[in-house]
Amino acid sequence: MKPLNVLFAVSLIALLAVGAISGCKKKIATPFPASGAIAGWDKSSETRIFEPKDLWQYIDGDSEQYIQAGVVSTSTSDYKYKGQLEAVVDIYTMSGPNGAQTILEHGQTKDANTVNIGDQGLMYAQSVTFRKGVHLVRIVAYQSSTETAPALVALAHGIEANL
Amino acid sequence: MTSRREFMKEAATGALVFGSQNGLALTRALDSGSKPKSKVVIARDPALHGTDGKLDSARVSALLDRAISAYTSHNRTVDAWKRIVLEAGAKDKVIGLKTNGLGGKGISTHAVLVLAIAERLQQAGVKPGNILIWDRNARDLQACGLTINTEPNQVRCYGSDVSGFEDTIETWGSSRVRFSKILTRECAMVINLPILKDHSMSGVTFALKNMYGMIERPQDLHATGCNPGIADLNAFSVIRQKIKLTIGDAMTSVYEGGPGFRPEHLWQPNALIIGEDRVAIDQIAWGILDKKRVEMGLKTLEDARRPPRYIATAADSTHALGVNDPQRMKLIEI
Numbered sequence: 001m002k003p004l005n006v007l008f009a010v011s012l013i014a015l016l017a018v019g020a021i022s023g024c025k026k027k028i029a030t031p032f033p034a035s036g037a038i039a040g041w042d043k044s045s046e047t048r049i050f051e052p053k054d055l056w057q058y059i060d061g062d063s064e065q066y067i068q069a070g071v072v073s074t075s076t077s078d079y080k081y082k083g084q085l086e087a088v089v090d091i092y093t094m095s096g097p098n099g100a101q102t103i104l105e106h107g108q109t110k111d112a113n114t115v116n117i118g119d120q121g122l123m124y125a126q127s128v129t130f131r132k133g134v135h136l137v138r139i140v141a142y143q144s145s146t147e148t149a150p151a152l153v154a155l156a157h158g159i160e161a162n163l
Numbered sequence: 164m165t166s167r168r169e170f171m172k173e174a175a176t177g178a179l180v181f182g183s184q185n186g187l188a189l190t191r192a193l194d195s196g197s198k199p200k201s202k203v204v205i206a207r208d209p210a211l212h213g214t215d216g217k218l219d220s221a222r223v224s225a226l227l228d229r230a231i232s233a234y235t236s237h238n239r240t241v242d243a244w245k246r247i248v249l250e251a252g253a254k255d256k257v258i259g260l261k262t263n264g265l266g267g268k269g270i271s272t273h274a275v276l277v278l279a280i281a282e283r284l285q286q287a288g289v290k291p292g293n294i295l296i297w298d299r300n301a302r303d304l305q306a307c308g309l310t311i312n313t314e315p316n317q318v319r320c321y322g323s324d325v326s327g328f329e330d331t332i333e334t335w336g337s338s339r340v341r342f343s344k345i346l347t348r349e350c351a352m353v354i355n356l357p358i359l360k361d362h363s364m365s366g367v368t369f370a371l372k373n374m375y376g377m378i379e380r381p382q383d384l385h386a387t388g389c390n391p392g393i394a395d396l397n398a399f400s401v402i403r404q405k406i407k408l409t410i411g412d413a414m415t416s417v418y419e420g421g422p423g424f425r426p427e428h429l430w431q432p433n434a435l436i437i438g439e440d441r442v443a444i445d446q447i448a449w450g451i452l453d454k455k456r457v458e459m460g461l462k463t464l465e466d467a468r469r470p471p472r473y474i475a476t477a478a479d480s481t482h483a484l485g486v487n488d489p490q491r492m493k494l495i496e497i
Contacts, residue, residue, distance in 0.1 A: 056382035060265050060375075060422050061364040064385060088267065088424075107420055109427065110460070126426035140424060142269045144216070 031091055031135075031162035032077050038158035040151060044086075045078035069102045070095035072134075081151045085143050089159065092136040100131035117156045118163075128152045132163050200493040201440035201486050203447055206230035207496070211414055211433040218414060224279045227410070230435045231283075233497050244287035248352075251407045256351035258289060260296045261406075263357045263373050264303030269424040272356045272412045274308035276435070280354065280410065281318050291318045297345045299376045300324040328379040336395035336481075340378040347401055355409040355441070359432070359448055361421035361456075365389035366464040366471035368422050369448040370409045370441035371397050371484075388469060394477040397441065397484050409444055411436035418455040430455060442477045442485025443492045449474065 035042040048058070052071050055063035066074070073093045080086055094100045101120070107129070108122055115121040118132030126141045126148060137159055141148050208226045213219050228240045237243035248254055260280060264271040281294050292315050298304050300322040301311050312320045323343035332339050346353065357373035364385055365372060371393050375381035384392030396402065413436050419428040432451065438444045449471050453463045464470050478487040486492060 056385070060381070061362055061368075061385050061389070062421075062423050063382070064364055086268070107425075109419070111427065124427035140269075140426060142424075142426075144426070 033158040040082045042080045044080045047077045050074040069099035087141040090138045094134045100136035104131050128156045201443040202493045203438040204234045205496045207434045220275045223275045230437050234437045244283050251352040253352035257293050259350035259353040262298045262307050264306035267424050268306050271307040272358045292316045294318045296320040335399050338395040343377050346377050352407050353405050359413040359416040366469040367449050370444040390473040391476045393473040394482045398482045440485035445474050446487045
């Protein structure tokens with residue numbers, strides 16, 4: 001192989017490696033879409049992260065069922081759609097997929113509609129919950145309008161792509 | 164209307180409600196038997212929420228007035244509030260309004276109710292600076308729709324994250340707790356302003372469990388369905404002495420999936436529930452939640468294996484915090 005070709009090959013490998021590493025870092029850094037990344041949605045608060053031992057500070061007694069299901073970390077952030085609709089996104093990272101499935105199915109009621117997001121998704125009038133691998137994602141809107149459901153689904157797809 | 168003289172006579176003859184042992188003694192015994200009854204008022208207004216789904220502040224104030232009048236038997240609400248402050252020994256002292264914002268926006272004590280109470284207290288002669296709206300922290304208060312304010316001459320609003328907690332660990336039964344300094348050092352009296360919710364562990368969260376927001380590590384009291392944690396916490400003398408009245412926010416509630424905000428299980432009972440006996444209030448609240456759950460095709464809390472056993476514990480002879488026997492309650496629904 002000519003020296004120029006070797007240099008090109010090494011450079012290409014290096015570039016791919018850097019790309020792969022930075023890509024991984026991006027996914028690890030935040031699954032929360034930035035403002036504008038999903039049409040109409042703005043991230044309206046800092047991301048808060050809770051370890052299992054501190055989860056009670058966020059969800060009080062609810063924390064116990066997540067701990068029993070193997071929660072490793074919980075992240076949450078507020079969002080706003082078109083400056084009006086307020087929502088909160090919770091991402092629970094579990095020790096295994098079974099934990100995410102347990103929580104998702106435990107909360108399911110007969111008025112839930114299935115939605116094709118991640119490995120399994122459920123939708124109500126003002127909320128979307130889905131699981132993907134070890135992650136359980138819950139998006140809850142504080143208001144209800146005709147725009148709520150499609151807006152939540154769009155945000156859910158944006159988060160799913162980052163997981 | 165009961166005059167103060169008549170009231171004192173009744174107090175002297177022991178014809179007062181159970182809750183008055185540590186409370187305000189605002190209500191009279193409602194039968195002539197030897198066992199007094201705990202009075203609880205449920206006031207409802209089906210039109211409390213407007214067509215936009217938001218609470219109508221004027222209707223909330225009117226509902227509060229009706230509820231307080233019915234509870235105290237005072238036609239003029241300003242007289243009722245004066246009496247409440249006087250009986251609590253809180254004249255010219257700080258009165259705390261303990262909210263519950265833990266569930267986040269959408270399922271926290273509504274600011275419109277809190278501010279209506281603060282307004283009525285001022286009309287009864289309480290200085291703005293002597294009214295302190297409080298909860299665990301700023302985030303919880305903001306979830307209620309309140310604004311943090313530490314100005315001493317205005318109605319104040321801040322959490323235990325500002326005041327801090329006592330260094331001393333207090334013990335009662337299984338509970339080892341450090342109380343908020345807002346409770347121990349600032350308030351002469353606290354009006355309890357919980358919001359009615361289903362709770363994944365205790366079954367019900369309302370009048371008694373709202374005390375969890377007054378201590379540093381409430382998570383330590385959540386084992387075995389918060390029983391006896393809730394009862395033990397309410398048995399501490401500082402809570403017995405200072406939590407004089409509960410004005411329960413049942414304007415919005417979650418009947419399943421609580422204590423967090425679950426819009427799919429949200430409903431609007433459009434009610435305020437008032438009383439001094441927190442055990443009686445929670446017993447009644449349990450019935451309200453179960454009725455709604457059955458309506459919605461869900462199991463009762465008992466069948467769902469999370470009955471609020473802490474209520475019976477709070478009523479037992481060891482804790483003696485109130486009554487859970489409906490025969491010993493006088494429920495007035497208006």
